[in-house]
Amino acid sequence: MVSQPPRDFSALIALVAQAKDRAAFAEIFGYYGPRIKALLIKSGSAPAMAEELAQEAMLTVWRKAASYDPARASVSAWIYTIARNLRSDALRRGSSALYAFDSTFGAEAPAQPDAIVSGAQDDACVRAAMRSLNPDQAQAIEMAFYQEQTHSQISQALGVPLGTVKARIRFGMMKLRAFIERETGGRA
Amino acid sequence: MSARRHPSEERLLAFEAGTLSAPEAVVVATHLALQPQTRAWTHLARAVGGAVLEEQEPSPLKAGALESILARLDDAEPRPDLVVTRPRNTDTSLPAPLRGFELGPWRWAGPGVHVRNVLGPRDGDCRVILLRIASGQSAPRHTHNGVELTCVIEGAYATQDGVFEPGDFEEADPSVLHQPRVVSDTPCLCVAALDGQIVLPGRLGKILAPFVRL
Numbered sequence: 497m498v499s500q501p502p503r504d505f506s507a508l509i510a511l512v513a514q515a516k517d518r519a520a521f522a523e524i525f526g527y528y529g530p531r532i533k534a535l536l537i538k539s540g541s542a543p544a545m546a547e548e549l550a551q552e553a554m555l556t557v558w559r560k561a562a563s564y565d566p567a568r569a570s571v572s573a574w575i576y577t578i579a580r581n582l583r584s585d586a587l588r589r590g591s592s593a594l595y596a597f598d599s600t601f602g603a604e605a606p607a608q609p610d611a612i613v614s615g616a617q618d619d620a621c622v623r624a625a626m627r628s629l630n631p632d633q634a635q636a637i638e639m640a641f642y643q644e645q646t647h648s649q650i651s652q653a654l655g656v657p658l659g660t661v662k663a664r665i666r667f668g669m670m671k672l673r674a675f676i677e678r679e680t681g682g683r684a
Numbered sequence: 685m686s687a688r689r690h691p692s693e694e695r696l697l698a699f700e701a702g703t704l705s706a707p708e709a710v711v712v713a714t715h716l717a718l719q720p721q722t723r724a725w726t727h728l729a730r731a732v733g734g735a736v737l738e739e740q741e742p743s744p745l746k747a748g749a750l751e752s753i754l755a756r757l758d759d760a761e762p763r764p765d766l767v768v769t770r771p772r773n774t775d776t777s778l779p780a781p782l783r784g785f786e787l788g789p790w791r792w793a794g795p796g797v798h799v800r801n802v803l804g805p806r807d808g809d810c811r812v813i814l815l816r817i818a819s820g821q822s823a824p825r826h827t828h829n830g831v832e833l834t835c836v837i838e839g840a841y842a843t844q845d846g847v848f849e850p851g852d853f854e855e856a857d858p859s860v861l862h863q864p865r866v867v868s869d870t871p872c873l874c875v876a877a878l879d880g881q882i883v884l885p886g887r888l889g890k891i892l893a894p895f896v897r898l
Contacts, residue, residue, distance in 0.1 A: 518754060525750055530742030537743060539702075547746060551753055558757055569727070572734030580733065584702045593772075593784020594713045601730070602723050622731045623738065640694075641701045641736045647694060665694035673728055 503527070505571040506564075513561035525554050528572075532579045538642040541583065549586060553579040568601040570619035618680060625675040633668030636661050689852040690722045691715060691833075700729035706805035707812045707877035711833040711853070713781035714875050718835070718851035779837060782875060787814070796821035802875070810879040817841070817872045823864045831879045832856035839872030841865060 503523060511520035532553050536546035556578050564574055581595055626634060639650045647665070651658040691699070691712050698704040699712045716722055771783040788801035796818030805812050810831050817823055823841070834854045841848050841864040848854055848864070866872040 516757075518757070521757070522750060522754070525753065528737070529745050529749070531737050531740040533745060534740035534743035535737055538740075543743075546743070547749070550745060551749055554753055555756060558753075570731060570734050572738050573727075573730040574734070576733035576737045577730055579737075580700070580702045594709050594781055596784075597713065597717045597780040598723060598726070601727055602720060618731065619734065622728075623735045626732065626735050637697065637732060638736055640697050640703065641733055646703060646705075647698065662692070662694045665697055666692060669693040669697060669725065669728065672732065673725075676728070 506566045509557070509561050509564045509566075509571060512558060513564065521554075521558055524557060528557075528575050529554050532575070535576075535641070536579065536583060539583065545586070549579065549582050552582050556582065563600065565600070570622070572619060574601075618676065621676055621679050622672070624679070625672045628675050629668050629671055633664045633671065636664035637668045640665060689848070689854075690719065690725075691853050691855070693725060695855075696722070696725045697729045697732070700726050700733060705807035705810060705831075705877075707807050707810045708831060708833055710781060710785075710802065710805050710812045711835050711875055711877045714779050714837065715835045715851060715853040717779040717781050718837070719853075777838070782814075785812075790816070794824045797824050799824075808879070810877055812875060812877055815872075815874045815876055817866045817874075819866050819869055819871060821866055831877055833877045834874050835876075837873040837875060839866060839868035839870050841872050841874070842867045 505524060505527070508517075508520040508524050511517035512524070529550050533543075533546045533550040536549055537543060541549065553575065557575060560578070564571070569577075577595075577599075581599075584595070626637075629637070635654075636650065639653070640647070647661050648658050651661045654661065690696075695704065695708070695712065699709055699716075704712065716726060772786045773783060775783070775787065782802065785805070786803040788803055790798045790800045793799040793815075798816045800814050802812035802814060814837075815823065817839075819839075832855075834848075834856070836848050836850050836852050838850060840850075843854075843864045845854075847867060
């Protein structure tokens with residue numbers, strides 16, 4: 497279900513940031529571009545829109561590579577956030593106002609003692625944590641990302657009550673957090 | 685025993701997934717700006733978003749997409765790499781997420797109560813308002829149809845669940861009628877996502893009701 501990223505993308509982003517390395521960029525593009533497009537299509541974007549936003553997201557990766565801080569976020573979380581913001585902007589949700597205050601994953605705020613996911617080294621841990629969930633919880637959490645839809649629509653799609661969907665997401669998130677804190681030495 | 689003061693985990697996940705309605709997202713963002721410790725959850729949600737991204741079965745981009753992007757990289761260089769979000773209002777006391785929206789005028793909404801609209805974020809009848817309530821006064825009564833999220837920006841109010849202070853987030857339970865009362869010496873400023881109408885008090889309210897939508 498989950499494959500390891502084939503390369504150390506954090507190092508590739510650093511090459512883009514420091515040396516404007518096009519080969520490194522091409523590799524990031526080849527891996528993440530098609531995955532962003534796939535995620536956007538599952539989120540309800542038309543294929544042409546998903547293609548455009550995926551390309552725009554990769555261009556943003558090139559422009560903002562210097563602002564990527566591996567101590568604060570995994571590459572996949574950072575790129576996910578870029579794609580999410582572009583989609584949200586395209587839907588005119590005012591995301592630049594809503595998400596800009598935390599675009600650096602808390603870098604502008606004082607260090608938080610309860611930061612649980614702090615960077616690239618935790619990426620594998622997050623995916624392991626996802627595998628530790630029971631299938632219902634993992635499904636509800638994944639669906640929350642896929643559909644351009646609310647929890648009540650997930651509830652209809654799954655044929656389970658809204659409260660159940662919310663509870664699965666809530667307890668799934670708590671379990672993820674507990675798993676990661678345990679694996680990373682109780683950083684909470 | 686105090687009630688929770690932050691959004692539920694599923695609401696925080698929806699915020700990061702970009703699926704929360706715009707009015708709800710504004711109130712959640714205000715809370716996150718004022719209470720950085722809640723960002724442990726939103727950063728976890730982003731990491732989960734990254735994990736979900738990793739798991740995608742790749743959907744190939746168009747032939748030539750890479751070449752066309754590579755050709756655009758040089759164009760991309762001279763542009764400032766950070767899009768600066770221009771404030772849309774001059775109220776520097778507001779948390780960052782609220783600076784991105786234009787604001788309507790303050791309007792009277794009962795003794796010691798003023799309301800102004802945060803323009804833009806809407807979802808059906810749900811919209812965002814700023815409420816300023818004087819010390820010792822209660823929040824206005826309102827019809828309640830559904831969503832009602834509140835985040836305190838300045839001052840404090842109390843309900844039967846205890847005191848809510850700056851950064852505290854409250855999700856109204858539609859089955860409970862509560863009448864928050866301002867307990868700070870200074871006015872209490874809140875942002876709220878409201879689905880329903882504020883009811884002006886007394887006879888004047890009855891007269892104005894057909895004309896005034898607050």
